[in-house]
Amino acid sequence: MNHKKRIRSSLFICILLLVLIFNTYYLQQIHELASPILLLTGLILLVLILIKFISTSITAFRNRKALDRDLMLPSIIYFFTLSLVAVNPVFLNAEFFQSKVKYRGCYEGTMNTGIILFRESGKFEYRHTGFFGITSFYNGTWAQSGDTLTIDYRSEVPEFVGEKMLLTEDWFVKMAPDNPSDIDRLFFYRGFCRGAN
Incomplete structure (x- = not known):
């Protein structure tokens, strides 16, 4: 050559x-x-x-x-x-050229990881990585009313995250769809993933 x-x-x-x-x-x-x-x-x-x-x-x-x-x-x-x-x-x-992240959450399961990002521009992103690295990605917009975050998806709603989350000091708590005052389960802790799985 x-x-x-x-x-x-x-x-x-x-x-x-x-x-x-x-x-x-x-x-x-x-x-x-x-x-x-x-x-x-x-x-x-x-x-x-x-x-x-x-x-x-x-x-x-x-x-x-x-x-x-x-x-x-x-x-x-x-x-x-x-x-x-x-x-x-x-x-x-x-990603450096995207809007800054206002809230970040992570779920670390046995064989899967989920990351949620609430950007300052009002955009929402959810990336779920499962077995063999198979990825699902969902996005949309979000709005905050007090300690409640409402998510409006561009496509189907992932059951794992839902449409409403309660923002606490350490967690994002999924709220039950039929009764928003009802807490479903704790899934996402706030901050970067810790590599626990």
Whole structure:
């Protein structure tokens, strides 16, 4: 493979990985097996870039007496990409450009995790990841009246969350649909997931 093809190949692989990482926020909104497949794709690309970086660095080292820009460029591109992934700057994820999260909740079951986000813009997001990484995503809008949060979904209502939640100091409490004064069950604790499952 000549130098120009190596440069094009390195740019293509690295840009593909960075685009995949940047769009993680949107890709996690795809139902079913898309999230685990995309995660596996990202890991494969990362390993490929690492192998290519080692390979191109060895080639550049062996030809160090006749080094030129075209021979060094693929190693530099791979190194820059690996550095970006390792440092993980906030602008590398599309979620950085979304409205700030006002309330965040997490449910950690034995084989599943649910994350709810109430954004300052009035948008609501619920991501449920189950067995084998199968994901369900629901979104809509929310409004607050005192300590009650009302959720209006764009599609069907997930039974796990419901349409009304009571906001306490430590929990989001699902309210029974027939009688809003009736507490259903505690599901989501407030804050980031703690990795308990």
